[in-house]
Amino acid sequence: MQYHTPSSFDDAVALAKDAQGVTRFLAGGTDVLVQLRADIVTPDVLIDIKKIAGVSDITREGDGWRIGVAVTGAEMSEHDTLGKEWPGLVEAMDLIGSTQVQGRATLTGNLCNGSPAADSVPAMVAAGVTVTVTGPNGERRVAVEDIPTAPGKTSLEAGELVTAVHIPARGKSGGDAYLRFIPRTEMDIAVVGCGINLRLDGKKIVEARVSLGAVAPTVLLVEEAANAIIGTELDDAALDALAEAASAACNPIDDKRGTVKFRTHVAGVLAKRAAKIAYERAEAAS
Amino acid sequence: MIHVNTKVNGDDVEFLCDPRETLLDALRDKLGLTGAKEGCGTGDCGACSVTMDGRLVCSCLVLGAEADGKEIATVEGMAEGENLHILQEKFIEHAALQCGICTPGILVATKNLLEKHPEPTETQVRYWLAGNLCRCTGYDKIIRAVMETAADLRKAS
Numbered sequence A: 001m002q003y004h005t006p007s008s009f010d011d012a013v014a015l016a017k018d019a020q021g022v023t024r025f026l027a028g029g030t031d032v033l034v035q036l037r038a039d040i041v042t043p044d045v046l047i048d049i050k051k052i053a054g055v056s057d058i059t060r061e062g063d064g065w066r067i068g069v070a071v072t073g074a075e076m077s078e079h080d081t082l083g084k085e086w087p088g089l090v091e092a093m094d095l096i097g098s099t100q101v102q103g104r105a106t107l108t109g110n111l112c113n114g115s116p117a118a119d120s121v122p123a124m125v126a127a128g129v130t131v132t133v134t135g136p137n138g139e140r141r142v143a144v145e146d147i148p149t150a151p152g153k154t155s156l157e158a159g160e161l162v163t164a165v166h167i168p169a170r171g172k173s174g175g176d177a178y179l180r181f182i183p184r185t186e187m188d189i190a191v192v193g194c195g196i197n198l199r200l201d202g203k204k205i206v207e208a209r210v211s212l213g214a215v216a217p218t219v220l221l222v223e224e225a226a227n228a229i230i231g232t233e234l235d236d237a238a239l240d241a242l243a244e245a246a247s248a249a250c251n252p253i254d255d256k257r258g259t260v261k262f263r264t265h266v267a268g269v270l271a272k273r274a275a276k277i278a279y280e281r282a283e284a285a286s
Numbered sequence B: 001m002i003h004v005n006t007k008v009n010g011d012d013v014e015f016l017c018d019p020r021e022t023l024l025d026a027l028r029d030k031l032g033l034t035g036a037k038e039g040c041g042t043g044d045c046g047a048c049s050v051t052m053d054g055r056l057v058c059s060c061l062v063l064g065a066e067a068d069g070k071e072i073a074t075v076e077g078m079a080e081g082e083n084l085h086i087l088q089e090k091f092i093e094h095a096a097l098q099c100g101i102c103t104p105g106i107l108v109a110t111k112n113l114l115e116k117h118p119e120p121t122e123t124q125v126r127y128w129l130a131g132n133l134c135r136c137t138g139y140d141k142i143i144r145a146v147m148e149t150a151a152d153l154r155k156a157s
């Protein structure tokens, strides 16, 4: 295995483009090293992106945020304003692993590992987060929901990597939330995850995005579920319609951690609960 | 082989390692620091906990090569000569260990907790240690020892 520490994204792209064999980028390594040690994936070329300038910065971008690709979960939680604007997103990232894992794990790694159960991904999809993808042909901006294509697979082409994460401006009267179901209280993989982001005008929901994790081969953006609550004041009928649409979107696996029936049902339950939290947060921000 | 220059418990050290070698292996096999243990090798148990630039990490999930230019702290750096760190004393007093496999990791993790949060609640301590498994004590004695250390440190300052 070759190990590289490029000092610029251009160098990282050049290394990745010319790499022979299995190539991985190294952010926090909490997926890469587990897979390496378990002999699941032994990269031929490992490109550590942490020595590139600016990758650990959380900075304002207009009224939104730019998150460097090596920013850790711990750094996001410790930030004094990010979590006030996007509590759901920061809490979703904070759910990942232990204190030790939080000291290393990144949003980008969670996204590019391609797990359908990745906790930060439904929260990012709900928030409308986009990433900059840089490769041999330059840069492109991609919505988070368009990165994963199948378990462990992404739409990134050879030589491409994510070079920044962009969180939109929070704006007025908005709120987000992410909830997951796990059989334990900590240190477990989501059986179902649900991220919801919405905006109010008075008491009425005028914008919403609903995303589900761990119920399909990739994280889902569920428009029908968002439509079920847009234009409502999140009354019981709207909540029931939301739950029904969320459950209808599920195409989960059956395993020891949750049956198809269970996952499908829990998706609806979590959607209701997450919507209520997002709504309360939006009201508090009005 | 990669040539790594790093600082461990305040001392400048260097070692050569294979790119696949973890920091845990480098500490144990290259530097003779066997305090950090390998329980699982996959980030689940915390027996390999160390700090890197003040941040608590699993050394089994860090490459030796990544330690270049960093400051590492392990359980070996806690006592000053013959004088144990107050956390170590409290762990003995409360019998917060039996086999001791988890203890170096838990000591490093709780020292880091108390540096960041001098007044933790019991819930906070328990969540902080969610990634440090102990199969012997049932955790309660560990929590008591940490809470009492925190109280004593507050009194002393």
Ligand SMILES: Cc1cc2nc3c(=O)[nH]c(=O)nc-3n(C[C@H](O)[C@H](O)[C@H](O)COP(=O)(O)OP(=O)(O)OC[C@H]3O[C@@H](n4cnc5c(N)ncnc54)[C@H](O)[C@@H]3O)c2cc1C
Binding pocket: A023, A024, A025, A026, A027, A028, A029, A030, A031, A032, A033, A034, A049, A069, A095, A096, A097, A098, A101, A104, A105, A106, A107, A108, A109, A110, A111, A112, A113, A117, A118, A119, A120, A156, A160, A161, A162, A163, A187, A188, A189, A190, B042, B043, B044
């Ligand atoms: C004990 C433990 C508990 C965990 N618990 C959870 C959990 O509760 N929820 C959860 O979702 N995950 C969990 N994980 C998985 C993991 O911690 C997360 O997926 C984490 O966010 C990965 O981030 P990283 O920076 O460590 O990624 P890395 O391991 O560095 O990289 C992961 C993947 O992303 C790619 N990559 C990294 N950076 C880039 C880039 N800039 N451009 C393109 N590709 C890139 C790598 O090539 C690799 O394929 C856990 C892991 C451990 C060890």
Ligand code: FES
Binding pocket: B037, B038, B039, B040, B041, B042, B043, B044, B045, B046, B047, B048, B049, B058, B059, B060, B061
């Ligand atoms: S050996 Fe590192 S967490 Fe278990």
Ligand code: FES
Binding pocket: B096, B097, B098, B099, B100, B101, B102, B103, B133, B134, B135, B136, B137
């Ligand atoms: S004392 Fe034996 S595992 Fe904790």
